[in-house]
Amino acid sequence: MQIRPLSLLGLLLPIISVQANVEKTIFLAPPASTIPSKEPSLDDLGVERLSPQNSVVRTRLNASFPTTAASQGSDSWFFLENLNPGQRYEVRVCWLSIQPTSFTLTTYPLSQTIEDTALLSSLSVYTAARLATIDSQLQEDAIPRRAGSPREMKSLDTAPSSDSVLFLRVHAAADYFSTNKTLMREVPPVAVDLILDPFLFNVFPRSLVPTAGWILVVTVLSVVLGRWIVGEVGRVIDDARRQRSLEEMKNK
The missing domain is CATH 1.20.5 (Single alpha-helices involved in coiled-coils or other helix-helix interfaces)
Incomplete structure (x- = not known):
């Protein structure tokens, strides 16, 4: 009789540990919208992109302890593109248990991000800080354009394009207490994997x-x-x- 509870506990422990290191948001891809090629250009923002063809980004996100001005910690921004309108997706952030962090993921349509002063300000601050850390010789490749012929690339540069896209905002708040004054004063960046996962028939993650x-x-x-x-x-x-x-x- 004692084996069954122990076996059940053994099955539950891996599930609990996985949940402790994963946060996600689920959304429906919006209708395709027109993306202007004129300034401000999306290729100048320096944010990393996620798409069904490039569904995993491994990076480090800045985190901070919650404050009155930033109750959810530090902001990071990403761009979701080439989505299938009406399809259900989820974006997961996975991180190591040795870096206790509370993540909050939120998606925003392109138009809302541009029109909302608070969102646009947060995006601008993030992109400015990110571009400042990228070597000037590499800034042109901060967001690679879609592969194609030179004629197609020129067309993309001179005419608006239509695509189902979203901005992804990730809040990262340090979730620990330490006697180490350095760790309490300076929160180290958190190593994460960001994963874009489409749902099959809008029911089950692929x-x-x-x-x-x-x-x-x-x-x-x-x-x-x-x-x-x-x-x-x-x-x-x-x-x-x-x-x-x-x-x-x-x-x-």
């Missing part, structure tokens, strides 16, 4: 399909094995009953 497959296989094998065990136990019981009946008849 990245979980292999896991679901393994669960299905294990479930089928468990049912087959369980039925075999039940049959074998029943056979042993029946044999024992027949043997006992034979012995009773002999004794009579």
Whole structure:
């Protein structure tokens, strides 16, 4: 009887540890919108991009302790592009347990980001700080444009494009206390993986399909094995009953 609770605890512990290191937001991709090629150009912002073709970004995010002015810590911005309008997606941020951090992920349409003064100010501050840390020779490649022929690239430069896009804002707040004064004064950047994961039929995250497959296989094998065990136990019981009946008849 004691094995079952321990086995259940063993199954729950990995789940708990994974949840402690993952935060996500789920959203529907908006309709395609027109992206102007004139200033301010998205290629000049310096933010990293996520798309179904480039679904993982490994980076370091600045974090800070919550304050009155920044109750959710430090801001980081990313650009989600090439989305399929109406499809459900999730963006996950994964980080190490040795860096306790509280993350909040929020997506914003392009128009809202540009029109909202607070959002645009936050984006501007982030991009200015990020571009200042990028070598001037590499700033042109801060956000690579889509691959294509020189004619296509020129067309992209001179005409608006249409795409389903969103801005992703990530708040990172330090979530620890330490006797180390340096750690309390200067929060180190947090190593993270940002993952864009589309839903299949708007129901199930695509990245979980292999896991679901393994669960299905294990479930089928468990049912087959369980039925075999039940049959074998029943056979042993029946044999024992027949043997006992034979012995009773002999004794009579």
